[in-house]
Amino acid sequence: MFVYEKRLQYPIKITHPNPRLAKIIMSQYGGPDGELGASVRYLSQRFTMPYRELQGLLTDIGTEELGHLEMVGTLVYQLTRNLTPDEIEKSGYDAYFIDHTAGIYPVSAGGTPWGADGIASTGDTIADLTEDLAAEQKARKTYDNILRLSDDPEVNDVIRFLREREIVHYQRFGEGLGLVRDRAKQKNIYALNPSFDKDIPKIK
Numbered sequence: 001m002f003v004y005e006k007r008l009q010y011p012i013k014i015t016h017p018n019p020r021l022a023k024i025i026m027s028q029y030g031g032p033d034g035e036l037g038a039s040v041r042y043l044s045q046r047f048t049m050p051y052r053e054l055q056g057l058l059t060d061i062g063t064e065e066l067g068h069l070e071m072v073g074t075l076v077y078q079l080t081r082n083l084t085p086d087e088i089e090k091s092g093y094d095a096y097f098i099d100h101t102a103g104i105y106p107v108s109a110g111g112t113p114w115g116a117d118g119i120a121s122t123g124d125t126i127a128d129l130t131e132d133l134a135a136e137q138k139a140r141k142t143y144d145n146i147l148r149l150s151d152d153p154e155v156n157d158v159i160r161f162l163r164e165r166e167i168v169h170y171q172r173f174g175e176g177l178g179l180v181r182d183r184a185k186q187k188n189i190y191a192l193n194p195s196f197d198k199d200i201p202k203i204k
């Protein structure tokens with residue numbers, strides 16, 4: 001069970017609206033490497049992890065990603081408050097506005113709605129943790145790209161915090177994979193126990 005604390009993990013107070021920035025930051029809400037996908041990925045993978053340490057790791061990071069989703073949504077909301085029709089049109093936010101007005105909707109910067117086909121939950125410990133390492137680096141890369149395009153110090157302060165957390169998550173997943181390697185000869189490391197598969201003919 002999760003307990004909701006009614007404050008953001010990091011404070012956000014954006015002074016000036018900027019729908020151009022909101023459009024690209026939205027990708028970390030519902031884009032291919034965003035926070036929604038991360039939280040669903042980790043909170044789904046935790047059920048089949050064979051060790052309690054890994055279950056706890058995925059639960060901790062998955063719930064933190066939900067907090068990051070809240071932060072990205074808050075950024076987009078504050079960047080699009082009280083826009084005039086002229087600001088919406090000139091910034092290129094008009095296509096999004098037509099469908100969603102100023103609502104927060106999980107979509108990539110390119111306009112593709114979020115879908116679960118972009119995440120992996122295989123039931124294989126090593127495959128899932130390797131996927132998680134890659135996911136954190138892709139999220140870090142997206143935050144890097146946002147920083148390259150943003151000239152708002154208030155926005156950049158929040159983005160840098162989120163970027164740092166992706167690096168920490170990457171390190172923790174690396175530790176988790178190390179734990180698996182240490183126990184690689186034990187039962188149930190893989191989705192199917194290798195001893196069950198010993199009689200399966202190898203592909204030549």
